Amino acid sequence: MNPPARALIAEDEPLLAAGLQADLRALWPELDITAMVGDGERAVAQALALKPEICFLDIRMPGMTGLEAAQALAEDWPDDGPPLPLFVFVTAYDQYALQAFEAQAVDYLVKPADRPRLAAAVTRLKRRLADRGTGTEALQATLGQLRALLGPGATAAPAAEAPRLEVIQAQVGNLVHLVPVDEVIYFEAADKYLRVLTADKEHLIRLALKDLLPQLDPKRFWQIHRSTVVQARCIKEARRDESGKVYLSLRERPETLVASRLYANLFRGM
């Protein structure tokens, strides 16, 4: 007999969080709802601290979306702990997200979820918890789903092709440095800023990585972590450790970069 499953609910609208909690209590009394949070960052922090088996993640939340929270959890989940939680995405109406969930066979709920639909989701979760075991197969399947969901345009309206960025303009006081994109070795998200690293310089720009990505050529610039994008030709070698993480050494910079398990599939021998 397994110990009762534990769940985290991340939902920014308090009534909806309370409603989901009440419905789950009625349908699945043994489920232990260990945490209710109202934004993505707290969802990640609480999930990492409490290690629940299931996370209900609202898609539109302040700070960080439910998908971004799932990505952060997949990247930061410890290797030696319990398996990655099962994710159930919750949304009111996101046409493109729903299509993507459907295509990837990801668990999702549409608000307002009626009792029969929630009951079906509960049955499915119980079955998946029972036969999930310890294999890496389940993890790989989840990672594959997340990769597809996080891919460009997967869950967003098909935007017009953004123009490619040629030169980065980094401002320091009254001075603007012009950095050709081709000279950038890697970009790293740092709080509200983006670090732009060339062979001999570092600049800070005020831009979110997710806003920069559509302006970069995906063949030349590879996302290797939710906060890192590296120019492929600047990578010297990639070394994989037993947990699935990949360590990259660079041609013109001393740092070692880490590719998360979500993006480790980029580095395989030809």
Next chain:
Amino acid sequence: VTIAAVTPIAVAAPPPAAGSALEAAWRRLRARAPRTVGFVLALCLVIAVFLTVMEGKGLAPHLVYSFTTGACCWLLVDGTRLVLAALTDAWRRSRGQPLDAAGFASGWRGVIPSVLVAVVFGPPLGMTIADAITGNQSPSLLQFGSASTRLTFAVTVIASITSVLVLSTMERLASARAQAATAQRQAAESQLKLLQSQLEPHMLFNTLANLRVLIGLDPERAQAMLDRLIAYLRSTLAASRAESHALAAEFERIDDYLALMGIRMGPRLAITLDLPAELRRVPVPPLLLQPLVENSIQHGLEPKVDGGRIEVSARRAGSRLVLAVRDSGVGLQAPGRPGTGFGLTQVRERLATVYGGAAALVLNEAAGGGTLAEIEIPLPENTR
């Protein structure tokens, strides 16, 4: 001689480049072909009857002559316009200029040379063809002394000019009608877009989800929320029809919307509405403030983890009314999900439609963080 030999259709045979002057001319020609044929036939009939009365002889030969001459003139008019359009394209291509639908000879500049060509070459060509059909031998048009030649020439000139005048007027009327239809369609589309943005499905379903929970927890509050939702939906649907309502009604609708948002966002949303009593009856376009309030919620406060405050206020500034929507949200410079700009565009368009250049919408960073959107409109005379 056969008609096919002078048919100008051959000019248009090579597929015209997209958006070229030739393509536009060809499109115009085809669009009005039925009306042109009808008009030319009627005119020819009138001329044949007129000549029969003037000169005697039978109606049949006059019909043959007037139809062949009329057909030749018409083909020459339109043929010349196609040739001019093709020349325009060729000239632009040789200079590497972009092709454009408007040729050199569009409008009246194209009518004059094509009428000249038709008047000079139409009658001899038409009469040669008619001679071949009837077996007669008409006197040459160059023998200008004969009365019959002068009459034919005068009739041709008058008929050509009349037909060009009438046909180009019809053309202009048709294009004016097409423009009016396009404008109407655009207006309908923008109204539909406005309605779609106000009945945004995400907002609607989230509100319904909240309502569903509230029914179980607090039926009384649920009922109040439902009343707000009904008022909001009703006013949204009515706003696309009414031209103006009182500022007090505008604030009530904003209050409905914000109350719904307040239930959804809970303690993350604080609301202040400030409408001085003296301004309550000022007429404003319905739901003018709605897009600004929605922007404040969606782009200012919802993305902020701790939420914040939204203030909607009205004040008088001399002879002008200032409506302000201020939020303490993430501000205009925040990275992340940018809007489509549809809301602001829509407010600006409505202001321009109702007040011309006399109204303004200004968007600024609010002092102390967040965003401040201000609309300034002239106060009506009787409320100043």
